[in-house]
Amino acid sequence: MAKELLSIEHLSASYGEKDVLTDISLSVKAGQIICIVGESGSGKSTLLKAVHGMDRVRVTGGSIRAFGSPVSAMTDEQRRSLLGGEIGLIPQNPAGSFNPIRPFEAQLRETMQSHGRQFDPAETARAFEAVGLADARGLLRLRPYELSGGMNQRVAIAAAMLLKPRLLLCDEVTSALDVTTAGKVIRELEQMNRELGTAILMVTHHLGIARRMAEKIGIMKDGRMIELEDADWILNAPVQEYTRQLLRDVPKLAGRERSGEESAGGLDDR
């Protein structure tokens, strides 16, 4: 039986006084891919932040255990050793992920060194290539403000890949990318999952991605996980009306309504 990497039980969390997550339970095992789908403001990203510790999300109830240890009880040192090496994060906002005026090389070097790894330009070039970024040497000299949001996002994905975490948290990773690049990134994440056994907890509003990648799909609404089942079950026989509505709302292209099994974005071709 695969080892449990992340266990969330009855989690409630808030930003200041505002409750944003209520009674969330979820478990991610080694090598598993779970996608959390929901509309904007449903609490998907907050769930990832609660695990990762960004943005000071306050856990008000329940527990998060990562690699067997309770995250909320961890010291900064323990949390630091967990992040990057064991848990990686690809954030939603590529512009905010990097210091806009510091060259990528300095930032990637610092990130690697923070996690006790050596910065290897050749390995970095391979990771860049994997996400569709050519001329890694030239790119490493550039500053984030000189690149588009999509390019920054791809560098962020490459950086997360370089650290080879056992659990990767992906927050709307393809939202800033064009369809072709999004497809390439998804294939790379799948390859990472296949070859390195990296478990992926991905937050997305794109059902096509969830359908293609996920073993399990969770549906979130108003800070609650209203449905969490095997992907086939969710896509074919959802229990909740909201899930059925989400499947019905999959973008209609060229005037032709597409079913939940067939979704937009060119990401369905396995």
Added chain:
Amino acid sequence: MKIKRSVSDQRKKQRYRIIAASAAAVILIAVALLAPMLSPNDPYRTNSAIIRHAPCAAYPFGTDNLGRCVLSRVLMGARTTIAVTFFLVAVSFVIGTAIGLLCGYYGGRIDDLLMRVADIMLAFPQMVIAIAVAGILGGGIAGAMTALGITMWTGFARLSRSHARTLRGMPYIQAALLSGKSGPYIMLHHILPNVLEPLLTNALTQIGTTMIGISGLSFLGLGIVPPQAEWGSMISESRAYIQIAPWAVLFPALATILTILVFNYLGDAVMEYRMAERHT
């Protein structure tokens, strides 16, 4: 297409303005640095035979009440005024920025305390405080600089604080924190480089104001005192006989106006360029 072209033309114009203003500023600084070599006469040598002599070939700006060459004194005065101004702006920049970064990054009591001090300083007109402080400290360069610097740091502190507060919430700062980087490291490597540009623009616009302050205090006898050549004190010394020898007032006054105009123009041009860049 038309809109695109007009925007690019505007940017080109703004760039030319910055280049022109920078060139004028560089010339002024070069003149100040090379003043001893450019001065046709000894700026401190008095000569009773040529008191209040009108401009001529030997004394292009005429002489003052003590027979000193006004041109040489204006050139040496550039050195004093520009050097004191730059030094004062630099010190205020460093102190104000450091305070602002500390307040903006850490917040809490230190922020409350220092920002209330800044509020008190900003509650009075800068020149009123400067005159009061310079009066208490007596004349001299050190007194004038202290008097102006006591309020000047607040502008830099407020600006760097507000930027630091905004940047503190950025994911890359959070990530640096989570990866174990210390507060001073984050401030120095992540926040400071990002706030440097608006702060430097602010410093440019402060140069003209500071120059007015220095010259104003010297004019009132609370700043740089004679015989040291300084434009404000030169105007003050010569105003009593302005009707007999207007050149002794006119040329240092023109030098003051020209220098302030150049640095203010440069500051405005850079600020305009930055604003336009932010909106494209």
